[in-house]
Amino acid sequence: MMTTRIANQKLRERVMSAEEAAALISNGQTIGMSGFTGSGYPKAVPQALAKRIEGEHAQGNPFRVKIWSGASTGPELDGALARADGIEFRLPYNSDPIARAKINAGEMEYFDMHLSQVAPMAWQGFLGKMDVAVVEISGITAEGKLIPSASVGNNKTWLEMADKVILEVNSWQSEYLNGMHDIYYGTALPPNRVPIPLIRPDDRIGQLHFDIDPDKVIAVVETDAPDRNAPFSPPDAVAEAIAGNILDFLEWEARRAGLPKSLLPIQSGVGNVPNAVMAGLIKAPFEQMTAFTEVIQDGMLDMIEAGTLRMASATAFSLSSDKAEYFNANAAFFRDKLILRPQEISNHPELVRRLGCIAMNGLIEADIFGSVNSTKIMGSKVQNGIGGSGDFARNGYLSIFVTPSVAKGGAISAIVPKVAHVDHIPQDVQVIVTEQGLADLRGLSPRQRADLIIEKCAHPDYRPALRDYYQRAQQSSYGKHAPVLLDEALSWHDRFVKTGTMHG
DSSP states (O other), X not given: OOOTTBOOHHHHTXXXXXXXXXXXXXXXXXXXXXXXXXXXXXXXXXXXXXXXHXXXXXXXXXXXXXXXXXXXXXXXXXIHHHHTTOEEEEESOOOOHHHHHHHHTTSSEEOOOOGGXXXXXXXXXXXXXXXXXXXXXXXXXXXXXXXXXXXXXXXXXXXXXXXXXXXXXXXXXXXXXXXXXXXXXXXXXXXXXXXXOXXXXXXXXXXXXXXXXXXXXXXXXXXXXXXXXXXXXXXXXXXXXXXXXXXXXXXXXXXXXXXXXXXXXXXXXXSHHHHHHXXXXXXXXXXXXXXXXXXXXXXXXXXXXXXXXXEEEESEEEOOHHHHHXXXXXXXXXXXXEEEOOHHHHTOHHHHHHHTOEEEEEOSEEETTOOEEOSEETTTXXXXXXXXXXXXXXXXXXXXXXXXXXXXXXTEESEESSOSSOSBOGXXXXXXXETXXXXXXXXXXXXXXXXXXXXXXXXXXXXXXXXXXXXXXXXHOSOSSSOOOTTTTTHHHHHHHHHSOSOO
16 A cells, blocks of 8 residues: 555554554553544554454454544444453443443443543543553654544544554555644643633634654554444434424524524534524525534535535544545635534533533433433433533533434334433533424423423423423422422333333
């Protein structure tokens, strides 16, 4: 394979095969992998390592490693290593179905974290020692600087912390990524922490490339492989209805609060509902908007091309396969309109609060008082993880959570008497939106919230049962502030586990 992306002679001499690089990793080691929402993760070395682990297991030799990343990766990393039973421990986020099954079966340990806290906690030493970093980049300069790939995530931290570094130079990534990044090296631990000098979403406060000690680099592997870039489902009627409710609310809020025509920086999770919202924003009465978010997804590129979105700051891309190809073909156009930063900056509570982000994230279920479960099915089976939703929900100007009102063909209600697991307390949840309607919970007591959530957000099939539960709770609860029937609060979940439906 040609080494045209490797301009530094010393690092060019470290080029080897993925199999040779994987042989440098030992059983029990902690590996910092690049990758965030399926972009910018190493592809070749993890697959070679998975094959090596399978061979070791076939000979009766134990071989498992601990994996840290930015967020989710792809099937060539989490999927391959989980299939080989090679992951002992995983943090801070997972979306791979094979790894998820092992986590829920108790065969893999999983530490779910707020994404803004991963790098600081790693530096504080709470997570232990990092042995090897395996990081995808898009090139190496003549001076030995590393040109980041399609995600930044925790790569800066991994490159600094790890004893040894393996680099994957992926020529599939656009050369126009060079110049799109803003790598800030000014963070520190207390008592030496100082304010982060970012005032606007488009401020640049760092440098274009990663620094690296060349003596730490033990291998360079050349690849030409696309990111995961799974296709998004096109918005259905439910997603369109949810998006319509959000857009109407944003227009009302802008008038009420006297917000500028550019609104405030937007942040959103990934999926068909956020893309439907962004499609609607193209037609909304806003202009020169900005995004300060975790990921740049399809809808944001559309907004930029339409002239509605002036720029977007994130830590990674999360594009469909078609949109990823489109971006690579048109990266020169987007280059000065996008900024990719370390996730300790893209998700930093100080910056989210200063900029006044409008946060829009998904949920699994919410209860009638506004507590939100965004990670665990029936309270115990992990779905993905909390991701960055908590970073933005607690600190944003607006904290909006969205969901269809029912799941599993109506067998599950997303609005329940009591959530089976709490990720976001009511104090961090300002607005809940379903296709049924929108509940603005700001300034409301628990009882006021309950009335509004039941009437505005619950599906009509479940609304009578929620009303009945709440009326009886007001009469019989131990306290009247947030009425709850202790013996019934989780009965809907128990009924689903036993019968396959929450319907009584």
